[in-house]
Amino acid sequence: MIRIVLVDDHAIVREGFKLLISREADLDVVGECERPSEALRLVAGLQPHLVVVDLNLPEGGGFALIPKLHTELPEARLLVLSMHDNPGIVSKAMECGVHGYITKAAAANELIPGIRAVLGGSVFVSSDIRVARQRHRAPPLxxxxxxxxxxxxxxxxxxxxxxxxxxxxxxxxFHRSNLMQKLDARNDIDLRRRAVELGLVEGLQNF
Known part of the structure; x- marks a missing residue:
């Protein structure tokens, strides 16, 4: 059974996500909370496989919590579930080391696929983010x-x-060097992440 912890400061939002997850026989929400300090205590005790984190949290917010989760539970996968679809915020979250980013607007259809992709070792961003980034930021190749x-x-x-x-x-x-320059990537991992974010490779939702 896959153990999941939800961190969101709205109880009704957590209930909605729990309902979606509960339909999957192999996924189990073993803990939930609304504050980063509670989240750190929960993950230390429950050792979840996945932590789903909102960015709008008290005590410094999700961005302050993410590196602490990496330190506390380095093997866990981290998935942001946020109302924010701003490309700058998404990029910042990915640079902090999260393994996926789903907007709450897309969560009804993409939360479960996103969870499975992230648990499978992939990076996942929701389709609305990929479409927006491809339209506004994808360089010609x-x-x-x-x-x-x-x-x-x-x-x-x-x-x-x-x-x-x-x-x-x-x-x-030569082509790899050009791609890294065009996509502002620093290494192969970064190049793969940027391909996912920008939707530049057809059918490559995750990798």
Missing amino acids: SAREREVLELLATGTPAKAAAGQLGISDKTLY
Whole structure:
């Protein structure tokens, strides 16, 4: 059974999320609270597999809580469930190390898929965020860059990707360098995250 802790300062919101989760036989909300200090006590005692965190919390908010959760329970997956869809806020949350971000507007349809993606080791952002980012921020990519990005974003090693595309390693690394510059990525993990956030690879909702 997958153990989940919910951290949200509105009891009625927690009840709604619990109802959605309770329909899944293998998912169990083992704890819930509204304050970060309570959350830290809960995760220490319950050792959940997943912590679902709102950003609008007392005691400094969700952004202050996230690094503490990483320290307290480094193996747990962290999923933000927030009313905020501002790209800057989403990016900040992802940079803090959360494994997924779902808006409350999309939660009815995407909470369970998001939970499963995150638990499976993937990064997940809700569809409304992906659409908005693709419309407003996605840079133009050449057909070859899209092919390279799709392979790298799904975890294909660079040399293997070059072989599949029939290009030299040097050419592959040239395209990879261009992609990192265009997507403002610092490494391969960052590149995969940006591909998810921007919806640049067709069908790549998570990885």
